[in-house]
Amino acid sequence: MTAPGEILHTGAAEYPGLDEWRRLPISQQPAWRDHPDFESSIEALSAKPPLVFAGEVDKLTRRLGAVARGEAFLLQGGDCAETFHGATADRISARIKTILQMAVVLTYGASLPVVKMGRMAGQFAKPRSSDVETRGEVSLPSFRGEIVNGFDFTEESRRPDPKRMITAYDTSSATLNLVRAFTEGGFADLRAVQQWNKGFTSNPAHAKYESTAAEIDRAVRFMEACGADFEKLKRTEFYAAHEALLLDYERALTRIDSRTGKPYVTSGHFVWIGERTRDLDGAHVDYLSRVQNPLGVKLGPKTTADDVEQLIERLDPHRVPGRLTFISRMGAEAIRESLPPLIRAAQQTGAQVVWVTDPMHGNTITAKNGYKTRHFDDVMDEVRGFFEVHRDLGTYPGGLHVEMTGDDVAECLGGSDVIDETAFDDRYESLCDPRLNHKQSLEMAYLVSEALAHP
Numbered sequence: 001m002t003a004p005g006e007i008l009h010t011g012a013a014e015y016p017g018l019d020e021w022r023r024l025p026i027s028q029q030p031a032w033r034d035h036p037d038f039e040s041s042i043e044a045l046s047a048k049p050p051l052v053f054a055g056e057v058d059k060l061t062r063r064l065g066a067v068a069r070g071e072a073f074l075l076q077g078g079d080c081a082e083t084f085h086g087a088t089a090d091r092i093s094a095r096i097k098t099i100l101q102m103a104v105v106l107t108y109g110a111s112l113p114v115v116k117m118g119r120m121a122g123q124f125a126k127p128r129s130s131d132v133e134t135r136g137e138v139s140l141p142s143f144r145g146e147i148v149n150g151f152d153f154t155e156e157s158r159r160p161d162p163k164r165m166i167t168a169y170d171t172s173s174a175t176l177n178l179v180r181a182f183t184e185g186g187f188a189d190l191r192a193v194q195q196w197n198k199g200f201t202s203n204p205a206h207a208k209y210e211s212t213a214a215e216i217d218r219a220v221r222f223m224e225a226c227g228a229d230f231e232k233l234k235r236t237e238f239y240a241a242h243e244a245l246l247l248d249y250e251r252a253l254t255r256i257d258s259r260t261g262k263p264y265v266t267s268g269h270f271v272w273i274g275e276r277t278r279d280l281d282g283a284h285v286d287y288l289s290r291v292q293n294p295l296g297v298k299l300g301p302k303t304t305a306d307d308v309e310q311l312i313e314r315l316d317p318h319r320v321p322g323r324l325t326f327i328s329r330m331g332a333e334a335i336r337e338s339l340p341p342l343i344r345a346a347q348q349t350g351a352q353v354v355w356v357t358d359p360m361h362g363n364t365i366t367a368k369n370g371y372k373t374r375h376f377d378d379v380m381d382e383v384r385g386f387f388e389v390h391r392d393l394g395t396y397p398g399g400l401h402v403e404m405t406g407d408d409v410a411e412c413l414g415g416s417d418v419i420d421e422t423a424f425d426d427r428y429e430s431l432c433d434p435r436l437n438h439k440q441s442l443e444m445a446y447l448v449s450e451a452l453a454h455p
């Protein structure tokens with residue numbers, strides 16, 4: 001029930017300019033407008049309740065404002081591409097557990113609150129380098145995420161199907177329901193999370209993190225002795241994020257907030273624009289400039305200082321702290337050179353943006369046995385480069401954006417409990433990019449925590 005004066009959303013959103021993107025160049029969309037189920041799918045989505053509420057979205061913007069000021073740290077993690085069959089209680093809880101574990105370790109290192117965000121409950125659409133995939137003699141349309149088509153390499157499965165948007169909405173709704181239940185229902189108990197972390201350091205491969213783990217343990221016991229309210233710490237805020245790639249879907253889930261009369265994308269709290277769709281004159285920048293959600297933009301190594309200035313003008317004209325997060329994904333080799341001019345350009349505009357490192361997407365390689373992979377050392381090198389750049393400029397390294405899972409998969413190489421290519425045939429599950437597994441994710445958290453504690 002909603003009390004008088006609280007947030008209500010109207011259904012189909014009417015607001016000037018929300019359809020301007022339809023007249024602009026757009027890439028990475030399926031050609032499905034003539035599909036017999038397109039109109040009815042859009043109509044059905046437009047009548048659905050919002051997945052997130054405007055008040056939560058505004059609260060997140062304030063939290064990100066704190067990150068921009070250096071008063072909090074942002075952790076974004078989850079699958080490259082969520083799947084419908086992967087939305088099980090076990091897998092969702094493993095992923096949340098891992099993110100909470102990482103967050104505790106990072107909170108300790110940063111001595112700051114960590115804003116927790118999943119690439120979850122909506123991360124179903126994928127941009128691709130090529131429109132077609134060829135295997136042997138056969139070429140078919142590329143897999144574009146389960147919101148668009150199927151992964152199976154058949155003509156039937158690869159045909160875009162707009163009804164998939166409804167399944168994506170339903171799967172997001174079920175996922176978010178569980179995320180809310182876990183993070184608000186006691187699962188986030190700091191003492192329990194610390195116990196799970198002990199399992200990690202009891203592995204001999206991770207013995208080098210024992211002293212940090214012991215320090216965190218002592219800190220928790222100190223808090224307990226001081227009478228900290230652990231009941232309160234059983235609950236935590238957790239936000240849902242995804243790439244706002246598929247504008248048919250995002251438009252159909254946009255609602256006008258009755259408090260303010262302004263449009264919000266209600267498919268998730270935070271949405272980002274990908275490296276392949278951030279053209280200043282394109283549809284994505286135009287559409288997202290018109291909604292109130294905090295936004296991310298991925299920045300690859302070709303980004304210019306001028307791009308950064310113009311993205312700020314378009315997406316954060318009123319200089320709202322936390323409205324805009326730049327997620328740099330330069331690659332370990334490039335970050336130390338490519339990032340500084342962009343940070344300086346942003347500083348000159350007066351915007352209070354958040355700087356986050358995505359150390360995954362610039363470090364993708366093909367393994368000898370053909371799998372798409374990333375090496376843990378390259379990923380960590382990019383993270384280190386990110387911290388070095390900010391230390392040299394006197395700016396704040398605000399967060400970490402990673403493709404990770406809570407499961408024991410083998411997709412990225414390396415880590416102290418080493419993964420090598422021979423494990424891929426049995427334990428490679430991602431339908432798109434390789435994720436850090438549970439142990440690799442925690443190892444990264446320990447390393448970043450140490451970097452935060454001793455800059």
Ligand SMILES: O=C[C@H](O)[C@H](O)COP(=O)(O)O
Binds near residue numbers: 129130361
């Ligand atoms: O996260 C996504 C991938 O990096 C993107 O979809 C491109 O992947 P591709 O080069 O395999 O198409």
Ligand SMILES: C=C(OP(=O)(O)O)C(=O)O
Binds near residue numbers: 275298
């Ligand atoms: C496609 C992605 O990233 P980018 O736009 O940075 O390539 C992603 O985050 O999965």
Ligand SMILES: [Mn+2]
Binds near residue numbers: 403432433
């Ligand atoms: Mn990816």
